[in-house]
Amino acid sequence: MNTAIWIIIALAAAAVGYFMADYMSKKRAGSRARAIVDDALREADVIKEKRILKAKEEEMKIINDAERTAQQKVQKAQAGEQRIRQREHQLNQQQSELARRKNELDNLRVNLDNRREQLDAEVEDVRKMQSSARKELERISGLSADEAREKLVESLKDEAKTAAAGYINDIMADAKLTANKEAKRIVVQSIQRVATETAVENSVTVFHIDNDEIKGRIIGREGRNIRALEAATGIEIIVDDTPEAIVLSGFDPVRREIARLALHQLVVDGRIHPARIEEVVAKVRRQVEEEIIETGKRTAIDLGIHGLHPELIRMVGKMKYRSSYGQNLLQHSRETANLCAVMASELGLNPKKARRAGLLHDIGKVPDDEPELPHALLGMKLAEKFKEKPEICNAIGAHHDEVEQTSLLAPIVQVCDAISGARPGARREIVEAYIKRLNDLEQLALSYPGVIKTYAIQAGRELRVIVGAEKISDVETEKLSTEIAKKIQDEMTYPGQVKITVIRETRAISYAK
Secondary structure (H helix, E strand, O other), rough: OOOEEEEEEEHHHHHHHHHHHHHHHHHHHHHHHHHHHHHHHHHHHHHHHHHHHHHHHHHHHHHHHHHHHHHHEEEEHHHHHHHHHHHHHHHHHHHOOOHHHHHHHHHHHHHHHHHHHHHHHHHHHHHHHHHHHHHHHHHOOOOHHHHHHHHHHHHHHHHHHHHHHHHHHHHHHHHHHHHHHHHHHHHHHHHHOOOOOOOOOOOEEEEEEOOOOOHHHHHHHHHHHHHHHHHOOOEEEEEEOOOOEEEEOOHHHHHHHHHHHHHHHHHHOOOOOOOHHHHHHHHHHHHHHHHHHHHHHHHHHHHHHOOOOOOHHHHHHHHHHHOOOOEEEEHHHHHHHHHHHHHHOOOOOOOHHHHHHHHOOOOOHHHOOOOOOOOOHHHHHOOOHOOOOHHHHEEEEEEOOOOOOOOOHHHHHHHEEEEEEHOOOOOOHHHHHHHHHHHHHHHHHHHEEEEEEEEEEEEEEEEEEEEOOOOOOHHHHHHHHHHHHHHHHHOOOOOOEEEEEEEEOOOOOOOOO
């Protein structure tokens, strides 16, 4: 019983303790909550005051910025107003200046009108005076105004011609001083850089034999061998009393070469009869044709020329057996090609094209047929036929002025052709043609009035003209030399250039007795 009571008492005490502990815990929690709330309220007041201060600062800043912007706009407006007032002042000044100038122009116009009226009156007076003076002059001189004008024009023409001749000579002298030096340098350098060889050929080839007994074998019984040889080669074979020599005569050098080689093989072989002759000639003709093609190819390779048509290569090879005025045509063409390349390089042009045009410029001299065309035009047509470039064709056709020059290659080829042909020892000229050219030079100069004597010297490269001192003045000698030079250039054909020297002198002769 007692135990149960004590248990109940213990349970009651435990319950009372639990409720007391819970009450105290809640009381402490409420105190802490009230402290937290108070702290939060105080912190909120501080944040509120800070936000209010910050808002006031921003408000002051915005107000200050607005005032500053408004002040700047006011200043700009004031500056613009000041500029407008200045511009208005300037416009007023300009308007005043324009009004002043207008007044001045009006005054000038009035003065000019007055002056014009005075000049018109003076001109009318002068016309009247000229009319009376003209009538008086016509009465005194016995000439009308038209006749006097014609005489004056004639005298002015003579004076102008004399003055023009002097001016022309002065201009030519100045041009020679400036341009001739460079031109000479280019030409001389081109000539010096080309090694020249001379080869003189003609229409006769001499075939040498060891003894004269071979002549009889070449002639054959009743001349059958020599007739067969002439028929096969187209060459005249002259067997005469010349010791150890047989002469082959013909205008075609290729045929002469075929005849020479065929004779050589026949003489070495010893079998000389018509059938053997025809066989050997046919064989030699094939050999010569191969040699022609090989020569053309070798020439093109030596000169660095590529892409030539095979027919053009064959024509280049044929030049080896052709001569012009005693100058071997292939050697002349090679020389001209090298000169063209050097001169084109000096002038800043394409040396390969120039060398090609120089090599082909005389192909018109070696065609298979003989058309009635100048060799320059024929060469141009052949080049066009075998697809050469237009400037190459034009240079070939224009190197003797048969067609108009359309590129810079044409004058280079023309000049280099003349250099190669006009150098000493390059060509031979028939004596009769040479003498006729000199006589024509002298007679042409003698046809001018006042010329007493003429002398063609230096192989026709200089013409000296002696005039009478009483017939021609010093000034007229310059005019005469220019006219003679122009007439020679227009009417005559000559290599290189001809120098005309007019000599005027006064001689006083007396005798002591």
